[in-house]
Amino acid sequence: MKKDSRQTMLHLEDVWKIYQMGEVEVPALRGVNVEIKKGDFIAIIGASGSGKSTMMNLIGCLDMPTRGKISLKGKDISLLSESELSSFRGRTIGFIFQQYNLIPSMTAFQNVLLPLEFLEVDDKKATEQAKKILDLVGLSDKFNSLPSQLSGGQQQRVSIARSLVADPEIILADEPTGALDSVTGREILDMLQRLWKDEGKTIILVTHDLKLADYAHTTIELMDGKIIRTHKKVIK
Amino acid sequence: MKLIKCFKHAFNMVVHSKLRSWLTIIGIVIGVAAVIAIVSLGEGMQSQMNSQLNALGGDLLTITAGYSRGGGMWGGGRGRDGGGGAVATEDEIVLDRSDLQALRGISDILMMDTQIRDSVEVSFLGKKGTVSLTGVDQKVWSQITTLTIRDGRFLDSADQNVVVIGARLADTYFDQPLGINKMITIEGSSFRVVGVLDDSSTTIYMPLQMAYQILDDKDNDVYDSIIVKVKDENNLDESIAKIENKLMMIRHVTAKDRDFSISSNKQMSEQRAEMMSSMSMFLLAIAAVSLIVGAVGIANTMFTSVIEKTKEIGIMKAIGAKNRDILLIFLLNAALIGLVGGLIGAFFGGLLSGALPTLMGGTPFARGGTFVSLNSVVMALSVSMLVGVVAGAIPAYQGSKLKPVDALRYE
Numbered sequence: 001m002k003k004d005s006r007q008t009m010l011h012l013e014d015v016w017k018i019y020q021m022g023e024v025e026v027p028a029l030r031g032v033n034v035e036i037k038k039g040d041f042i043a044i045i046g047a048s049g050s051g052k053s054t055m056m057n058l059i060g061c062l063d064m065p066t067r068g069k070i071s072l073k074g075k076d077i078s079l080l081s082e083s084e085l086s087s088f089r090g091r092t093i094g095f096i097f098q099q100y101n102l103i104p105s106m107t108a109f110q111n112v113l114l115p116l117e118f119l120e121v122d123d124k125k126a127t128e129q130a131k132k133i134l135d136l137v138g139l140s141d142k143f144n145s146l147p148s149q150l151s152g153g154q155q156q157r158v159s160i161a162r163s164l165v166a167d168p169e170i171i172l173a174d175e176p177t178g179a180l181d182s183v184t185g186r187e188i189l190d191m192l193q194r195l196w197k198d199e200g201k202t203i204i205l206v207t208h209d210l211k212l213a214d215y216a217h218t219t220i221e222l223m224d225g226k227i228i229r230t231h232k233k234v235i236k
Numbered sequence: 237m238k239l240i241k242c243f244k245h246a247f248n249m250v251v252h253s254k255l256r257s258w259l260t261i262i263g264i265v266i267g268v269a270a271v272i273a274i275v276s277l278g279e280g281m282q283s284q285m286n287s288q289l290n291a292l293g294g295d296l297l298t299i300t301a302g303y304s305r306g307g308g309m310w311g312g313g314r315g316r317d318g319g320g321g322a323v324a325t326e327d328e329i330v331l332d333r334s335d336l337q338a339l340r341g342i343s344d345i346l347m348m349d350t351q352i353r354d355s356v357e358v359s360f361l362g363k364k365g366t367v368s369l370t371g372v373d374q375k376v377w378s379q380i381t382t383l384t385i386r387d388g389r390f391l392d393s394a395d396q397n398v399v400v401i402g403a404r405l406a407d408t409y410f411d412q413p414l415g416i417n418k419m420i421t422i423e424g425s426s427f428r429v430v431g432v433l434d435d436s437s438t439t440i441y442m443p444l445q446m447a448y449q450i451l452d453d454k455d456n457d458v459y460d461s462i463i464v465k466v467k468d469e470n471n472l473d474e475s476i477a478k479i480e481n482k483l484m485m486i487r488h489v490t491a492k493d494r495d496f497s498i499s500s501n502k503q504m505s506e507q508r509a510e511m512m513s514s515m516s517m518f519l520l521a522i523a524a525v526s527l528i529v530g531a532v533g534i535a536n537t538m539f540t541s542v543i544e545k546t547k548e549i550g551i552m553k554a555i556g557a558k559n560r561d562i563l564l565i566f567l568l569n570a571a572l573i574g575l576v577g578g579l580i581g582a583f584f585g586g587l588l589s590g591a592l593p594t595l596m597g598g599t600p601f602a603r604g605g606t607f608v609s610l611n612s613v614v615m616a617l618s619v620s621m622l623v624g625v626v627a628g629a630i631p632a633y634q635g636s637k638l639k640p641v642d643a644l645r646y647e
Contacts, residue, residue, distance in 0.1 A: 057641045060554065062553075062554060062639075062640040062641040062644065063639070063640075063641040082558075082559055083558040083559055083560060086553055086556055086557060086558045086559070086640075087556060087558060089554070089556060090555055090556015090557075091556070094555075095554050095555065097644075101547070101551045101554075101644070102551075103548055103551065103552075105248060105249070105252040106248070114552070114555060115555040115556050117237050117238075117241045118237050118552070118555065118556035118557050118558070118561060119556055120237060120238055162555065163555075166555075166556070
């Protein structure tokens with residue numbers, strides 16, 4: 001196999017995550033090694049309890065490993081302060097959650113604008129960008145709707161818009177179609193695939209659904225906190 | 237996140253806040269309203285006190301017989317022979333002609349008015365009543381008194397069977413108004429009204445010699461009080477000392493067993509002001525307690541709010557919020573709750589203080605009216621905001637320290 005010259009986005013080296021449940025130590029991840037390169041479309045699959053949620057939290061830099069090292073774009077995240085990590089994460093990773101996780105008191109537009117506000121992007125630029133992205137996901141007419149006034153598919157598109165607005169290199173989607181019907185779910189996945197193909201985003205998809213994993217070119221299967229199989233599709 | 241954006245989100249939180257937040261705000265409203273109303277009452281009192289002090293005549297001293305720190309009329313049990321023909325009982329301590337003579341020798345004194353006072357039966361057109369009568373030295377009274385005439389004139393040195401009366405006696409005390417030149421019966425004798433004072437009393441003023449005739453139990457040349465007007469108000473304390481020394485000498489008493497009192501209007505006003513201000517401090521303390529209760533309410537609401545918004549905090553952190561951003565948003569939210577409460581409270585406090593004089597009737601406390609100063613409003617607003625920030629500090633800090641992964645998992 002020839003050497004892959006693409007930039008390494010995320011590198012998990014012998015990562016362990018052990019939860020303390022009273023007296024008992026419960027290992028959720030046991031020595032996981034993953035290297036994710038720029039432009040990858042990776043699906044992490046596994047049954048519930050396999051450790052994929054833990055893995056997703058670690059990949060998203062939302063949590064710290066008990067042991068091992070996680071590097072985001074070459075930086076060891078354990079060396080960053082909480083605030084530095086927040087900013088770094090905000091710029092680098094866009095999150096799409098199963099439950100959309102929009103702020104209920106904010107309109108679609110305000111929700112999409114929020115990451116740019118945290119990154120202190122100039123107001124005019126931020127407004128333009130948020131509008132552009134909402135147009136891109138086909139919600140030009142829903143700017144001022146509250147999440148409660150939107151359908152599930154629309155809410156998920158708002159959340160995709162929010163994940164894209166800061167132009168991150170990685171999109172991390174956690175069961176993005178879990179709460180949607182199959183047609184809407186397919187639309188969302190098509191959208192993710194377009195982002196991967198056309199925009200060159202690195203996509204990480206966490207799911208229990210093997211059919212969804214088909215969209216990805218690499219599938220990592222977890223069981224009992226260990227990677228049991230890595231399957232690469234042949235890219236034409 | 238820029239401060240202005242944090243403020244925007246904090247404001248948004250207040251706007252979208254639930255009934256619970258508004259209940260919290262009510263707590264602050266009550267506290268601030270109470271503080272403003274009480275402070276305004278205090279300031280009204282203060283300004284009244286000042287104008288009163290000017291009107292009272294700071295250059296006047298009142299000398300009375302008897303001395304007691306408790307303020308009673310009859311001091312030590314030392315008897316004294318009445319000089320100058322006064323017939324005093326063995327035990328009675330009085331002011332009489334010899335005291336007056338002694339005071340005449342003090343150069344600091346501009347003039348003196350001798351007065352006696354008692355209550356008398358009066359009747360006018362069949363209506364009877366009991367009012368206070370003051371006999372005054374009509375030669376100096378008009379120059380020494382701080383009272384002013386509304387109708388007619390003051391007493392004249394040639395006057396005999398005439399009186400000057402308080403406005404309330406003239407206007408409303410009897411069924412019919414008792415005006416100038418009307419005749420009033422006092423203890424069976426008829427007197428003509430020559431002047432009505434510009435005040436709200438029922439007191440009757442008449443020439444001293446007439447008063448001795450009317451009041452059976454008052455002896456000639458024995459005075460209830462001597463009003464002294466000093467030449468220089470700025471040397472009041474010195475003048476008081478001189479008068480004290482002279483009187484102690486003539487009355488054969490020492491500072492230990494002195495049997496007379498000198499009070500100055502200035503001192504009295506100051507004492508009263510002091511009493512009033514400690515009273516208003518006390519009320520202010522009570523109002524402050526309600527502010528503290530309000531602060532506890534804010535803290536409570538903020539804790540609940542942080543718990544309620546745990547998931548939102550997680551989302552915000554996932555999409556790039558720093559700890560500082562979360563801290564600021566929640567702190568500003570608490571400050572805003574305080575500020576909104578403060579604003580509404582200031583409004584109601586203003587209304588309340590407007591209504592207070594009426595509500596409290598004629599109590600001396602409210603006689604000065606109220607005065608809501610910009611100062612007290614600004615103070616109340618900053619205090620309520622500060623209260624919000626202090627109360628919100630711990631919840632906001634806890635919220636900012638939440639780990640994104642835990643916060644996101646929270647349902």
